[in-house]
Amino acid sequence: MECEYFPEYIPWLKEQIKKYQLNYILFGNHHFHTDEKFPYFGHHTDNRDMLDLYEEKALSKGWRAVCNCLAHPDLFMRSYPKFDHHCATLSRHICRTAARLNIPLEYNIGYVAYNEEHGLNTYPCPNFWHIAANEGCTAIIGMDAHNNNDLEVPIYYERALQELKELKIKTTDTLKMMY
Numbered sequence: 478m479e480c481e482y483f484p485e486y487i488p489w490l491k492e493q494i495k496k497y498q499l500n501y502i503l504f505g506n507h508h509f510h511t512d513e514k515f516p517y518f519g520h521h522t523d524n525r526d527m528l529d530l531y532e533e534k535a536l537s538k539g540w541r542a543v544c545n546c547l548a549h550p551d552l553f554m555r556s557y558p559k560f561d562h563h564c565a566t567l568s569r570h571i572c573r574t575a576a577r578l579n580i581p582l583e584y585n586i587g588y589v590a591y592n593e594e595h596g597l598n599t600y601p602c603p604n605f606w607h608i609a610a611n612e613g614c615t616a617i618i619g620m621d622a623h624n625n626n627d628l629e630v631p632i633y634y635e636r637a638l639q640e641l642k643e644l645k646i647k648t649t650d651t652l653k654m655m656y
Contacts, residue, residue: 479503479548479621482540490543500654503583503619504544506535506552522553525563532567536574545652546617547575549585551605560604568605572612581649582614584641586633587621601637610646617649 509530531553618637
């Protein structure tokens with residue numbers, strides 16, 4: 478299950494995790510603090526301030542107590558105009574932290590078809606993943622389940638395997654169970 482880290486909801490989330498025996502919890506990092514007051518990083522990370530908020534949230538310690546993977550860590554590239562030195566710095570910080578703490582990063586292929594249809598290159602972001610490989614990160618291939626038909630098209634998964642192999646990045650197909 479992919480979720481947000483909103484501190485005021487963590488007691489409730491922990492209850493749900495135990496109640497439903499959820500073992501795989503991915504941190505989504507879609508909003509800073511709350512979706513009620515802050516814009517979605519995937520649509521509004523178009524300036525340095527939003528990049529800084531994205532980085533601050535991604536590096537915060539709180540989500541690590543309930544999540545065992547960082548989903549689409551390159552989500553900010555959905556709306557940031559160009560991968561620049563600020564993006565590279567943010568990416569290095571996220572990747573170094575993930576490698577040091579042995580937290581897998583999700584290589585999310587759920588947006589690949591959309592990117593191809595619209596001539597975009599958002600996520601997975603090649604520049605981010607070059608940094609992840611250089612920093613010694615571990616990748617796990619994932620996909621948002623917004624449309625289950627995407628799961629029936631193996632070409633994107635197979636392509637992701639090949640791209641990660643070419644990057645020589647460590648990969649896993651399992652996550653550490655939370656409970």
